[in-house]
Amino acid sequence: MTAPLRRYGFEDAERCVQCALCLTHCPTYRLTHDESESPRGRLAMLAAWDRDEAPLDPSMRRALDHCLGCLACEAVCPAEVPYGKLIDRYHEVTASPTRAPSVRLLVWLTHQHGKAAWLHRLLAGLERMRMLPLLKRLAPGRLRTAVRLLPDPYPRAVVPHGRLVPKGAAGDGAQRVSLLAGCVSSLWMADTYVAARELLLVLGFTVDLPDHALCCGALARHAGDSRTAQALRAELLRRLPVSQPILVLDSGCLAETRAACGADGSGGTPVYTLTTFLEAHWPPAFEPALRQPERIALHVPCTQRPEIHDAQAVGRLLGRIQNLTLQPIPIGHGCCGAAGSYFLREPTMSDAFGSALIASLGASLPERIVTTNIGCRLQWQSELRRSRLGIPVEHPVETLLRACPRAGPREGTGS
Ligand code: SF4
Ligand code: SF4
Numbered sequence: 314m315t316a317p318l319r320r321y322g323f324e325d326a327e328r329c330v331q332c333a334l335c336l337t338h339c340p341t342y343r344l345t346h347d348e349s350e351s352p353r354g355r356l357a358m359l360a361a362w363d364r365d366e367a368p369l370d371p372s373m374r375r376a377l378d379h380c381l382g383c384l385a386c387e388a389v390c391p392a393e394v395p396y397g398k399l400i401d402r403y404h405e406v407t408a409s410p411t412r413a414p415s416v417r418l419l420v421w422l423t424h425q426h427g428k429a430a431w432l433h434r435l436l437a438g439l440e441r442m443r444m445l446p447l448l449k450r451l452a453p454g455r456l457r458t459a460v461r462l463l464p465d466p467y468p469r470a471v472v473p474h475g476r477l478v479p480k481g482a483a484g485d486g487a488q489r490v491s492l493l494a495g496c497v498s499s500l501w502m503a504d505t506y507v508a509a510r511e512l513l514l515v516l517g518f519t520v521d522l523p524d525h526a527l528c529c530g531a532l533a534r535h536a537g538d539s540r541t542a543q544a545l546r547a548e549l550l551r552r553l554p555v556s557q558p559i560l561v562l563d564s565g566c567l568a569e570t571r572a573a574c575g576a577d578g579s580g581g582t583p584v585y586t587l588t589t590f591l592e593a594h595w596p597p598a599f600e601p602a603l604r605q606p607e608r609i610a611l612h613v614p615c616t617q618r619p620e621i622h623d624a625q626a627v628g629r630l631l632g633r634i635q636n637l638t639l640q641p642i643p644i645g646h647g648c649c650g651a652a653g654s655y656f657l658r659e660p661t662m663s664d665a666f667g668s669a670l671i672a673s674l675g676a677s678l679p680e681r682i683v684t685t686n687i688g689c690r691l692q693w694q695s696e697l698r699r700s701r702l703g704i705p706v707e708h709p710v711e712t713l714l715r716a717c718p719r720a721g722p723r724e725g726t727g728s
Contacts, residue, residue, distance in 0.1 A: 321406050323363035326356040328394045335386035340615060340647035341379050344665060349376040352386035352396060359399060369407070378409050379662055381652040382535050383615040404537030411536050415459050415657040420536050423496040423528040424545055430525075433471075433500045440467035458660045462651065462691040463501070465698060470503040474524045487519040489557045490590070493549075493570060496528035498563040498687040505708045509562055509587055512714045516596055523552050529561075529569035535653045546573035555582045562587050562708065564617040564685040565653070588685060588709050592626040595633065601716035602635035609712065610640045610679035612693065614686035615648040627685060627709055634716045642682075645673040651688030663692075670696045682706045 335352040336342050342351040349358070355377055361367040380400055387396040404410055411417050422429045439445045445460075445467055452460050472494045490513065494506055506522075513520045527549045530542035550573050553559055561570050564586050575581025585593075611631065613624045631639055650656060650666025670693060682697075682704055684690050693706045 318365060319363050320365055321363050322402055323359040323399055325395050326360040326363065326399055328392050329353060329356040329360075329390075330392050332391060334391060335389055338385040338389050338647065340381055340383060340385070340666065341662070344646045344662075347376075349373075350379055352390075352394075355380060356394065356396070356399070359403060374407070374409070377403055377407075379659060381615070381648050381655055383648055383652065385615060385647060401534060401537070401539070404535070405539055408537055410654060410658050411538065413654075413658040415456070416536050416654045419497075419654050419657065420533050420538055420541060423530075423532050424541060424548075426525045429496065429500060433503075436463065436467050437469045440469065459657060462656060462688075462695050464691060465694060468501065468503040470507050472499045472503050472506045472522065472526065474522050487517055488594075489519040489521060491521045491523070491553050491557055491559045492587070493529075493553065493559055493561045493566065494522060494526045495561065495563050495566045495687075496526050496532070498566070499526035501691065502562065502687050502708065505562060505711060508708070508714045509710045512591075512710050512717065515714070515717055516591070516594075516599060521554060521557070527552055529566045529573060531565060531569040532653055534569070542569075549573045553582070558582070558590060559584045560587045560590050561585070562685075562710070563687050564588075564614055564623065565688065567623070568616075586623055586626075586685060588630050589623050589626040591710075591713070592630040595630070599717060600635070601633055601713055601718075603637055603716045606636045606638070607681060608638045608640055608677075608679045609681045609683055610642050610674060612642050612649070612682055612684040612689055614684060614689045615652070617685065627683075631683065631709055631712060634712065637712070637716070640677075640679050643673050643675075645669050649689045649692040651686075651692040653688065656688070656692070667692050667696050671700045671702070678702065678704065680704070681712070683709050683712055685709060 331353055333353060339351050348354040358373045358377060362369050362373070382400055384397050387394065390396065411420070422432065436445065439448060445463065449460050449463070492509060492513070499506060510520050510522070528545045529549060530545035533545060534542035546569070549570065555574070559570065559574060559582055561567055561584065567584065567586055571584045574584050609631070611628060617624045628639060631637060646666055646669055648666050649670055650663040656663040682693055684693065684706065685708060690706050697704050697706070
């Protein structure tokens with residue numbers, strides 16, 4: 314008997330037993346209630362296309378392109394269908410994501426550190442001249458989609474580099490950690506890196522920051538550019554010290570950085586989100602307290618939901634802060650719609666997800682929103698601006714720093 318013909322390598326799609334357990338976890342299915350926009354529907358399409366039983370027609374292509382790559386389906390699948398590998402392969406075969414020039418530009422910037430830094434300075438300069446709001450209003454077409462999500466106000470800080478030791482510690486006496494400055498987050502969350510470094514120093518850690526931003530390769534991989542993703546991972550491994558824990562600020566960088574460092578089950582250097590690390594290593598002497606009572610809404614990114622331990626750690630960490638009331642945000646459609654470069658390549662779907670965010674806050678609006686993901690933060694800021702709501706969005710480390718007694722050990726010398 315001859316083996317059935319497979320054209321593109323989607324054999325694993327046939328492992329789906331059609332149990333439907335993944336459907337209610339899938340943001341695009343929750344939004345549309347359309348089977349073709351579900352993991353099960355997409356797997357059936359890939360399998361049929363692979364066996365040459367159905368051509369990849371425009372409606373199939375649209376449904377497959379709408380996938381966010383959040384992998385909520387993979388996390389709950391009893392048949393262990395490797396959905397992430399399959400959708401990456403689909404992007405590789407069709408090059409769908411990179412048809413959008415703005416996605417190509419974003420992926421290019423992930424490995425062009427000098428050009429990215431130049432762009433950062435240009436945007437910070439436009440912010441100083443108060444011209445960024447004008448650019449957001451007047452930019453044409455897809456460019457408007459891209460600039461709509463720029464942070465407001467645009468950060469003027471530059472991510473620090475080198476080693477910083479807490480005052481009073483004899484350099485190597487304090488526990489050393491590496492803080493990974495990611496490609497996009499080091500530009501648009503530069504203020505957050507400054508806060509993260511400050512918080513780690515306040516808590517008594519010695520912090521190593523690489524001499525420029527490093528990319529985990531997630532954006533390139535989601536865009537179907539596996540060669541660039543592999544090169545970026547290799548560079549990340551070359552430049553980060555492997556003898557101490559590696560901390561990522563943006564939860565979206567966790568899975569890829571773990572894979573790059575061999576920490577995804579095969580040993581290797583431990584990689585944590587900064588929030589999970591802080592939750593496990595919080596010095597008991599520090600009792601964070603906000604000056605005034607605050608109600609803060611916690612947004613859990615869809616990419617963090619499968620990492621249940623990680624998502625819960627954020628809540629526990631913030632739960633240490635006195636005067637803080639934590640308000641969970643209901644799951645809603647299950648995704649904010651930013652999703653890496655998704656907001657650039659699928660702006661209509663991205664908008665549909667984004668426009669549901671404000672309603673998810675309910676009637677009693679919080680004083681702040683916290684989230685660990687740069688894309689979610691930018692999408693929230695954009696929707697809050699659109700609704701003329703002046704609610705700040707911050708990373709949990711910024712909340713913690715505001716709540717920490719500064720009388721503890723402070724930043725000392727760099728070496
Ligand atoms: S990756 Fe996310 S959006 Fe895509 S099918 Fe799975 S759950 Fe749905
Ligand atoms: S949970 Fe897994 S096996 Fe069940 S329908 Fe979804 S992809 Fe198929």
